[in-house]
Amino acid sequence: MTNLKDLFAAIVGADHVLTADRLSARDPGYCTDALGASVLVRPANSAELSRICKNARAHRLGLVPHGGLTGLVNGTASHPGEAIVSFERMSQILHIDALQGVAVVEPGVTLEQLQAALEPMGLMIGVDIPSRGSCTNGGMVSTNAGGIQVLRYGMMRQNVLGLEVVLADGRILDLTNVLIKNNAGYDLKQIFIGSEGTLGLVTKIVVKLWPVPAGTCCALVACQSSDDLPGLFDHARSSFGADLMSFEAMWPEYYQLTTSQPGFDRLPLPWGHGVYAIVEVCGTSRSDIEARLAAFIEPKIETGTVVDAVIAQSEAERRTIWRSREDSDSIDRVSDTSLSYDVGLQLADLSSFAKRLGERCAIQIPGLVPYVFGHVGDGNLHIMFAISESEFAQREIYDRLIYDTLSEFSASTISAEHGIGLEKRPFLVESVPPDTVAAMGELKQLLDPFNTFNPGKVLATVSVGPS
Numbered sequence: 001m002t003n004l005k006d007l008f009a010a011i012v013g014a015d016h017v018l019t020a021d022r023l024s025a026r027d028p029g030y031c032t033d034a035l036g037a038s039v040l041v042r043p044a045n046s047a048e049l050s051r052i053c054k055n056a057r058a059h060r061l062g063l064v065p066h067g068g069l070t071g072l073v074n075g076t077a078s079h080p081g082e083a084i085v086s087f088e089r090m091s092q093i094l095h096i097d098a099l100q101g102v103a104v105v106e107p108g109v110t111l112e113q114l115q116a117a118l119e120p121m122g123l124m125i126g127v128d129i130p131s132r133g134s135c136t137n138g139g140m141v142s143t144n145a146g147g148i149q150v151l152r153y154g155m156m157r158q159n160v161l162g163l164e165v166v167l168a169d170g171r172i173l174d175l176t177n178v179l180i181k182n183n184a185g186y187d188l189k190q191i192f193i194g195s196e197g198t199l200g201l202v203t204k205i206v207v208k209l210w211p212v213p214a215g216t217c218c219a220l221v222a223c224q225s226s227d228d229l230p231g232l233f234d235h236a237r238s239s240f241g242a243d244l245m246s247f248e249a250m251w252p253e254y255y256q257l258t259t260s261q262p263g264f265d266r267l268p269l270p271w272g273h274g275v276y277a278i279v280e281v282c283g284t285s286r287s288d289i290e291a292r293l294a295a296f297i298e299p300k301i302e303t304g305t306v307v308d309a310v311i312a313q314s315e316a317e318r319r320t321i322w323r324s325r326e327d328s329d330s331i332d333r334v335s336d337t338s339l340s341y342d343v344g345l346q347l348a349d350l351s352s353f354a355k356r357l358g359e360r361c362a363i364q365i366p367g368l369v370p371y372v373f374g375h376v377g378d379g380n381l382h383i384m385f386a387i388s389e390s391e392f393a394q395r396e397i398y399d400r401l402i403y404d405t406l407s408e409f410s411a412s413t414i415s416a417e418h419g420i421g422l423e424k425r426p427f428l429v430e431s432v433p434p435d436t437v438a439a440m441g442e443l444k445q446l447l448d449p450f451n452t453f454n455p456g457k458v459l460a461t462v463s464v465g466p467s
């Protein structure tokens with residue numbers, strides 16, 4: 001067997017190759033199987049990574065890219081005989097050009113680091129997600145991260161102008177475009193965005209910057225039923241236009257779960273309503289937005305659609321409201337373990353989906369609570385189950401509850417946000433037509449014929465062939 005430590009130490013130096021005995025001390029993040037590889041290698045730049053890729057290909061080794069390990073579909077799982085590529089040494093913000101409105105960053109820069117660097121300049125990146133403290137720009141590109149501002153700014157796909165990517169044969173592909181408009185040939189970067197490290201390794205990112213809005217404010221609005229959400233969203237869209245930043249919803253079980261955690265001395269709104277929505281809006285000043293939010297809510301109170309509402313009166317109140325939505329980790333404080341799903345549906349179907357799921361749960365596993373929340377404006381619901389370790393061993397029962405319910409709705413996806421990884425691979429064919437899955441396989445074969453990059457993720461690719 002190839003001595004992996006020596007193989008990679010010759011490229012990055014012995015200090016930057018960690019063997020299995022040292023891996024067990026590291027934090028696996030949200031992927032319990034992340035650290036199963038034989039070695040972890042930390043390149044300092046794309047030239048070193050290119051040599052790593054050439055060597056891995058020559059020796060038919062699998063390389064598993066690791067960012068901040070906040071991915072939720074086991075996309076960073078690794079196994080003996082594979083090498084993890086960690087981007088922790090490639091974590092510099094290389095350049096910020098305020099006039100052009102771009103930042104050039106290495107993949108290991110976390111979202112929060114970039115946000116902190118941009119804030120004093122009055123700039124921001126359009127994508128913001130609750131895992132901002134740990135998730136990296138490389139991981140965000142590779143999962144096409146979305147989050148809480150997609151309504152206004154889009155997902156990573158709409159926010160990445162250029163990339164540098166190392167291919168499986170070691171070629172360094174320079175796609176680092178900084179221009180807003182560039183139609184010279186195929187837009188190859190899009191193939192790598194959202195491909196979960198299976199087609200290329202992202203080593204540089206040119207990301208679009210946006211001016212920080214002069215003011216933002218949010219309201220927490222309660223309705224009698226989740227059936228009211230599409231109408232309320234439509235009303236928000238016509239009231240605020242492009243100033244609507246977020247429209248997020250929490251079903252009552254989720255709202256009660258997160259707001260029963262320490263830190264909620266006072267509930268923003270009482271428990272027991274049918275559904276809760278956070279409506280965040282930007283504008284010229286806080287007072288202006290507060291007035292617009294009040295004008296948005298009042299007619300809906302009169303018609304009985306909105307049964308209770310609060311407008312944040314300070315940044316502290318705004319943060320408290322957002323904590324009720326963002327603290328999805330609450331589930332792991334009330335159970336041994338949990339399962340999490342991220343389905344996509346048409347707006348008109350969101351409420352029916354949640355109801356049908358509740359009905360199926362009540363029949364099949366009485367007492368099982370689906371915790372439902374999500375980015376309603378994007379048609380993206382998250383569902384979590386709090387379960388025991390023994391129940392986790394039978395997770396296919398819970399998977400079927402979700403995906404059988406989803407199959408009742410014609411336009412739907414098994415992943416609106418987190419991707420496929422290993423976890424959802426068996427269900428890809430339920431969401432994507434066979435010819436399209438086959439075309440994905442052909443693309444993988446073309447770019448990575450020896451299955452070097454993130455083997456087994458997204459597609460059940462053929463095993464690594466002889467050299």
Ligand SMILES: Cc1cc2nc3c(=O)[nH]c(=O)nc-3n(C[C@H](O)[C@H](O)[C@H](O)COP(=O)(O)OP(=O)(O)OC[C@H]3O[C@@H](n4cnc5c(N)ncnc54)[C@H](O)[C@@H]3O)c2cc1C
Nearest residue numbers: 067068069070071075136138139140142145146147197202
């Ligand atoms: C509390 C919480 C909230 C979240 N909220 C959201 C949300 O609102 N929206 C959303 O979209 N996601 C959300 N996520 C999921 C997760 O944060 C995102 O998928 C994020 O983009 C992953 O970034 P990461 O650096 O942690 O990547 P990792 O988890 O390390 O990796 C993710 C995938 O990308 C690959 N990869 C990583 N770096 C590279 C690279 N440089 N080149 C090629 N491949 C690479 C990995 O192999 C893996 O397949 C949330 C997660 C948590 C824990």
